[in-house]
Structures are given as structure tokens and as C-alpha cells.
Amino acid sequence: MRVHNFGAGPCTLPLDVLEEAREEFLEFSDSGMSLLELSHRSPAYDEVHSATLELARRVAGAPADFEVLLMQGGATLQFAMLPMNLLGPGSSGGYVVSGAWGAKALASARKAGVAYSAWDGVGYGFTRMPAPEEIRLDDGTRYLHVTTNETIGGIRMVDFPESGTPLVADMSSEYLTRPIEWDRYDVVYGGVQKNLGPAGLALVFVRRSAIEDGPDLPDFLAYRWHAAANSLGNTPAMFQIYLMGKVLRRIEGRGGVPVLEAETEAKASMLYAAIDESDGFFTSPIDRAVRSLTNVVFRLPSPELEARFLLEAAHRNLVGLKGHRSVGGCRASLYAALELDSVSALVDHMRTFQRDAR
Amino acid sequence: MRVHNFGAGPCTLPLDVLEEAREEFLEFSDSGMSLLELSHRSPAYDEVHSATLELARRVAGAPADFEVLLMQGGATLQFAMLPMNLLGPGSSGGYVVSGAWGAKALASARKAGVAYSAWDGVGYGFTRMPAPEEIRLDDGTRYLHVTTNETIGGIRMVDFPESGTPLVADMSSEYLTRPIEWDRYDVVYGGVQKNLGPAGLALVFVRRSAIEDGPDLPDFLAYRWHAAANSLGNTPAMFQIYLMGKVLRRIEGRGGVPVLEAETEAKASMLYAAIDESDGFFTSPIDRAVRSLTNVVFRLPSPELEARFLLEAAHRNLVGLKGHRSVGGCRASLYAALELDSVSALVDHMRTFQRDAR
Numbered sequence: 001m002r003v004h005n006f007g008a009g010p011c012t013l014p015l016d017v018l019e020e021a022r023e024e025f026l027e028f029s030d031s032g033m034s035l036l037e038l039s040h041r042s043p044a045y046d047e048v049h050s051a052t053l054e055l056a057r058r059v060a061g062a063p064a065d066f067e068v069l070l071m072q073g074g075a076t077l078q079f080a081m082l083p084m085n086l087l088g089p090g091s092s093g094g095y096v097v098s099g100a101w102g103a104k105a106l107a108s109a110r111k112a113g114v115a116y117s118a119w120d121g122v123g124y125g126f127t128r129m130p131a132p133e134e135i136r137l138d139d140g141t142r143y144l145h146v147t148t149n150e151t152i153g154g155i156r157m158v159d160f161p162e163s164g165t166p167l168v169a170d171m172s173s174e175y176l177t178r179p180i181e182w183d184r185y186d187v188v189y190g191g192v193q194k195n196l197g198p199a200g201l202a203l204v205f206v207r208r209s210a211i212e213d214g215p216d217l218p219d220f221l222a223y224r225w226h227a228a229a230n231s232l233g234n235t236p237a238m239f240q241i242y243l244m245g246k247v248l249r250r251i252e253g254r255g256g257v258p259v260l261e262a263e264t265e266a267k268a269s270m271l272y273a274a275i276d277e278s279d280g281f282f283t284s285p286i287d288r289a290v291r292s293l294t295n296v297v298f299r300l301p302s303p304e305l306e307a308r309f310l311l312e313a314a315h316r317n318l319v320g321l322k323g324h325r326s327v328g329g330c331r332a333s334l335y336a337a338l339e340l341d342s343v344s345a346l347v348d349h350m351r352t353f354q355r356d357a358r
Numbered sequence: 359m360r361v362h363n364f365g366a367g368p369c370t371l372p373l374d375v376l377e378e379a380r381e382e383f384l385e386f387s388d389s390g391m392s393l394l395e396l397s398h399r400s401p402a403y404d405e406v407h408s409a410t411l412e413l414a415r416r417v418a419g420a421p422a423d424f425e426v427l428l429m430q431g432g433a434t435l436q437f438a439m440l441p442m443n444l445l446g447p448g449s450s451g452g453y454v455v456s457g458a459w460g461a462k463a464l465a466s467a468r469k470a471g472v473a474y475s476a477w478d479g480v481g482y483g484f485t486r487m488p489a490p491e492e493i494r495l496d497d498g499t500r501y502l503h504v505t506t507n508e509t510i511g512g513i514r515m516v517d518f519p520e521s522g523t524p525l526v527a528d529m530s531s532e533y534l535t536r537p538i539e540w541d542r543y544d545v546v547y548g549g550v551q552k553n554l555g556p557a558g559l560a561l562v563f564v565r566r567s568a569i570e571d572g573p574d575l576p577d578f579l580a581y582r583w584h585a586a587a588n589s590l591g592n593t594p595a596m597f598q599i600y601l602m603g604k605v606l607r608r609i610e611g612r613g614g615v616p617v618l619e620a621e622t623e624a625k626a627s628m629l630y631a632a633i634d635e636s637d638g639f640f641t642s643p644i645d646r647a648v649r650s651l652t653n654v655v656f657r658l659p660s661p662e663l664e665a666r667f668l669l670e671a672a673h674r675n676l677v678g679l680k681g682h683r684s685v686g687g688c689r690a691s692l693y694a695a696l697e698l699d700s701v702s703a704l705v706d707h708m709r710t711f712q713r714d715a716r
Contacts, residue, residue: 073431
């Protein structure tokens with residue numbers, strides 16, 4: 001019995017993709033072996049690899065002057081690689097700290113170069129985003145780092161600062177469910193384990209001119225090295241790349257980013273409506289204008305009711321709804337492969353629970 | 359039809375492990391979802407993760423004062439992390455350059471700290487290993503890095519230098535097919551995609567005292583961070599960890615490292631015997647005393663004969679036998695999951711081919 005999986009990542013994947021991968025699991029493409037056993041230098045794998053890179057570029061709409069890189073280490077390794085690759089003597093990275101992930105990105109950057117907080121939402125409990133004029137940039141700022149969607153806090157950036165400084169964005173938890181204004185960015189990155197595939201792979205877009213004359217870093221830490229090797233400098237996370245290829249092909253076939261965006265908005269609207277129409281039984285702490293569309297954070301009147309709500313949800317096969325341990329409450333993640341039916345089932349549970357609790 | 363896969367990595371995996379994973383692929387342990395969709399914070403995944411860590415420690419025989427770490431980025435990221443974590447002001451890393459991988463480890467280390475070649479086999483065409491007294495250590499050497507087996511060159515270190523300086527070893531291509539003298543090492547590491555699982559995971563053993571007071575590095579680059587978080591600081595390569603767990607359980611059930619070692623020796627003996635008894639038709643360029651047991655490199659009298667040999671091998675379902683593009687010739691990798699029958703089939707092909715070619 002397949003559950004409704006609202007997990008914040010890793011998360012639900014398209015069932016047809018899983019079924020296809022299962023079908024091919026023991027023997028890939030008449031190779032006499034599993035994809036897991038293929039050489040990463042074999043023509044059979046190369047086809048998978050190249051197709052995934054091309055699909056990622058096409059679905060994201062990345063211009064030709066961006067490199068598409070497939071790397072291991074998730075967004076967390078990117079937190080280190082970004083300043084290592086982009087900063088030099090006299091330059092620094094500004095960070096919008098809009099939640100836990102922005103804070104982690106800044107903390108790692110400070111250990112790899114000069115980085116500072118250009119705006120910090122901690123004083124607001126991470127319930128609002130900065131107005132563009134609130135963001136303070138130091139002289140010599142090489143890039144402004146934003147977390148376009150904070151997975152834990154459930155908040156998203158809607159208005160991007162027009163400072164002229166290139167943006168660098170962690171989009172992990174809303175990857176390809178919203179369009180990317182490429183001319184504003186030098187780097188767009190994210191772990192794929194929310195919208196695009198299983199854990200163990202980061203998809204990174206880097207503007208070529210941003211890495212032409214960078215510092216001379218150890219191989220794996222240099223964007224240039226990955227770019228020059230077509231993300232095959234060492235053995236890549238082949239299974240994740242293969243599966244993400246299947247997911248991207250499905251996304252493209254269904255209409256790409258515009259369709260994912262519309263579906264995401266529809267799912268989020270349905271859930272926020274249920275919250276807002278509950279007469280204060282369910283509440284969202286987040287400024288309405290910047291509520292996340294992919295991580296819907298909400299509270300019930302008491303921790304006891306929250307615990308019961310989660311327990312009864314599980315009995316109805318609604319899982320992964322517990323808020324992050326650092327903030328508590330509930331969180332429903334509405335990633336690309338989550339069906340609208342799952343949101344309906346959740347809304348149904350919310351209404352029933354509220355009625356019975358009164 | 360399953361082929362005999364002599365690939366140098368990724369490589370053949372135990373068929374029963376693949377079949378088991380296929381069986382569980384759509385629903386893991388009554389969770390209502392695939393393992394690929396599980397939260398890395400869920401009890402179901404935590405059980406897999408902890409069990410794999412414990413199995414790795416037990417099978418490797420790692421003492422309690424070693425941390426067992428599961429990381430992404432392969433051995434190549436370790437080439438950078440090692441000097442970053444272990445070197446400080448005034449200390450350096452010595453490297454035995456016994457082939458392509460030793461050279462790469464040194465090149466990355468030079469970009470991350472002070473590192474030097476303590477012995478270089480390039481003048482010998484990487485056909486011999488240093489005698490312990492040939493290794494020259496600078497004052498202030500923090501560690502001596504060795505590549506215990508060179509995957510491309512097909513050479514292995516048999517005698518380890520007794521310098522008193524802690525050793526750091528890349529064991530990727532012979533991981534757990536030979537015992538590890540733990541008291542000599544501060545770090546033992548390797549990508550798992552040869553003996554232990556699919557690509558996308560590195561298994562790293564680090565002596566706890568070696569990382570107690572290291573530099574303050576960005577999260578993902580710090581061994582301390584991975585150790586403190588039990589390799590769950592960020593979303594790990596869950597599928598690889600799950601599969602490696604199955605492989606390790608199977609290895610343990612079959613008798614562990616001593617059995618793998620004996621099997622590896624048996625496979626290598628059979629193949630080297632066929633080479634040595636071919637009256638010079640097949641030749642190994644490597645000093646007999648240090649021939650690799652897992653990557654058997656050999657040549658035929660001419661490149662034309664080599665091409666025909668490989669083509670006819672493929673017709674007999676013997677694949678992955680082409681030497682690395684940098685050295686040419688043939689290479690048969692005899693990793694843990696390759697059956698003795700596969701080696702027999704190869705030897706059979708060698709004899710037939712030689713007879714018909716004369």
C-alpha cells in the first residue's frame with residue numbers, strides 16, 4: 001500500500017519512474033549487467049549521462065553560457081565550494097539569512113573565505129523576507145547568496161534584490177518548480193533529493209565566465225575541473241544521474257517548469273486555504289506574501305493536538321508531516337511528484353480532525 | 359544473459375544482492391514507499407545506516423578508536439580532504455607515487471597544503487614499488503600517503519615502510535580483500551565502487567586522535583563534522599549505503615576478509631599462471647613480487663592482436679577487459695564479487711586465442 005509521502009526530502013518520486021527503474025534493475029539496455037555495474041566510461045552509461053545533462057539544461061532553460069554540473073555532496077558541499085571558487089583576495093560573499101539553510105551556507109562560507117550577513121531574519125523568527133532595500137551589501141561583494149526557499153522555515157523569496165551584484169541561489173527545495181531568471185545569477189544549485197531524484201546528487205549551474213580565472217583548487221573542489229570533464233572527472237553518482245534523467249524526461253513530457261509551477265501553486269493554494277479557513281485552528285506563522293509553496297508549515301492549538309493529528313494522519317497513510325525537530329509543529333512538503341490527490345487527502349484529514357477535536 | 363564483468367570499477371556486484379534490492383525496490387520494509395523516498399531521519403533508514411556502519415567496522419576489523427565515515431565524492435574528494443584535515447602550519451604530507459592514483463592524490467594535496475613526493479615510480483614506468491629504505495621523508499611529515507593498489511598500473515604495495523610516520527592509505531581497488539594493520543594507519547579510505555557497492559560513496563576510517571584538533575573547515579570538508587553527525591550531517595547517499603550494507607553482510611556471512619583474501623589470491627594465481635605459462639604470448643609488465651591481485655594488467659604481442667582478443671572476448675561474454683586509455687593493453691579486474699568461474703572462462707579464452715593466433 002503506497003502512502004501519501006509529505007516528507008521534506010528525500011521525498012516521493014514518480015511511481016512510473018520507480019517501476020521503470022525496477023524493470024531495468026538487473027539488466028540495463030542489453031548490457032548483460034545492472035546499470036550499477038556499468039563502467040562510467042562505457043558508451044551505454046555515457047548515453048545516460050549526456051542525456052541527463054542535456055535534459056537538465058533544457059528543462060531549466062539554462063543559457064549556453066552556463067555549465068551544467070552533476071556533483072556529489074549535496075548543497076552542503078556547495079556551501080564550501082561556492083566561496084572557494086568565486087572569492088579571491090579583497091572580495092566577499094553577502095548572504096541573506098532567511099532561515100536555517102541560509103545560516104548554514106553562511107557559516108560554511110565564513111570558514112572558506114570572507115562572507116557576511118547582508119540581512120538576517122532571525123529577529124523575526126524567520127517569518128518574513130527582506131524588502132530589497134533592506135539588504136546591505138559591502139564594497140567588494142562578489143555575489144549575494146540567497147536561499148530561494150527555506151525548507152525548514154517554510155518561507156520563500158518572492159522579490160529578488162536588484163543590486164547589480166550577481167546572485168547565487170540555493171534552490172534545493174523548489175528546484176524547477178519556478179522559472180529562473182538566468183541573467184541575475186552566476187550560480188544556481190541544489191540537492192536533487194526533493195523535486196528531481198534520490199539523495200546523493202547535486203545539480204549545479206555555473207556561469208562560465210564566473211569560473212574562468214578562479215583559484216587553483218584540488219580537483220574535486222574546482223567547478224572548472226568538473227566542467228572540463230563533463231562531470232566525469234571521477235566516478236559520478238551514476239544511479240542518481242540515471243534516475244534524475246528519467247524524472248526530468250517525465251517533467252519535460254508533461255510541459256516542463258510552467259506545468260510544475262502551476263501544479264505547485266494549485267497544491268499550495270488548496271492547503272493554505274484549508275489553513276486559512278480553519279478559524280485559527282490551523283495557523284501558519286509565515287508572512288502571507290512569502291509563504292513557501294513547497295514546504296507548508298503549520299501549527300495546531302497545542303503540542304498535544306499536533307501529536308494526535310500526526311498519529312491519526314499516519315493511520316490514514318499520510319506520512320512525513322512532522323515539522324523539523326528544530327521548529328516543531330507540522331510541515332507538508334508538496335514536491336513535484338506529490339499528487340494533488342495527496343493534498344486532498346490531507347485537507348480531508350485536517351477538516352475531520354478539527355471537527356472531532358472541537 | 360549475464361556477462362563476465364572484468365570492469366575496473368564500477369564493477370560486478372553479487373547477483374543475489376541485486377535481486378534482493380530489486381525485490382524491495384518499490385516498497386522498503388512495509389514503509390509504503392521505496393527506500394529512495396525514505397527520510398534520512400526516519401527510523402527505517404536509521405536502522406539501515408547504523409547497521410552498515412557497524413558492518414563496515416566489523417568486517418574491516420577497525421578498532422574502537424577509529425571513526426567510520428560514509429561520504430560522497432569518492433576517493434577524489436578525499437585527496438583534498440586529507441591534507442585539509444590533517445596538515446597544519448609547519449607540517450607536510452609525503453606521497454608515494456606508485457602510479458596514476460598516487461600522482462593524483464599528490465597533485466590535489468599540493469593545492470590544499472604542503473605535500474611532496476617521497477618516492478616516485480615514474481622513472482620505472484610504474485612497474486615496481488619502492489623498497490622501504492628508498493622512501494625519503496622530510497622533517498615535519500605528518501603522514502605518508504600510499505596507494506596500496508594502483509588500479510590503472512596493476513601494481514600493489516606488499517611491504518609497507520616502517521618509518522614511524524603514520525600511514526594514510528587509498529585502498530579503493532583492493533578494499534577489504536586484504537587485512538589492514540590498523541596500528542600503522544591514521545586514515546584508510548576508498549571509493550566503494552569496486553569491491554563493496556555501486557558508485558557514489560566513499561568509506562573512510564579515521565583515527566579519532568588524528569582529527570581532534572584540526573583546522574576549522576566548512577562542514578562537509580571536516581572529518582570531525584561527519585564523525586559528530588554519524589555521517590548524517592546532511593542527506594547521505596542512502597541507496598549506496600543500503601546496498602553496501604547488503605554486500606558487507608554477505609561478505610561477513612562468507613567468512614569476511616580472510617575468505618575474500620584467499621579467493622582473490624586464487625583468482626589472481628589462476629590468471630597470472632595463464633600469463634606466465636603462455637611462452638611470452640601474454641606478458642605482464644609488472645615486477646612479479648608486487649603484481650596487483652585485483653587488477654591484472656597484461657599485453658599481447660601487438661595492438662592488433664589485443665584488439666582482436668578483446669573483440670572475441672566480448673563474443674564470449676567476457677567484458678571490461680580493455681586496459682585504461684592511458685596505458686593501453688588489457689586489464690582484468692578481479693574484484694570481490696567476480697566468481698572464479700569468470701576467471702576460468704577468461705583463461706579458457708586466452709588459451710584458445712593463443713592457439714588460433716599461432
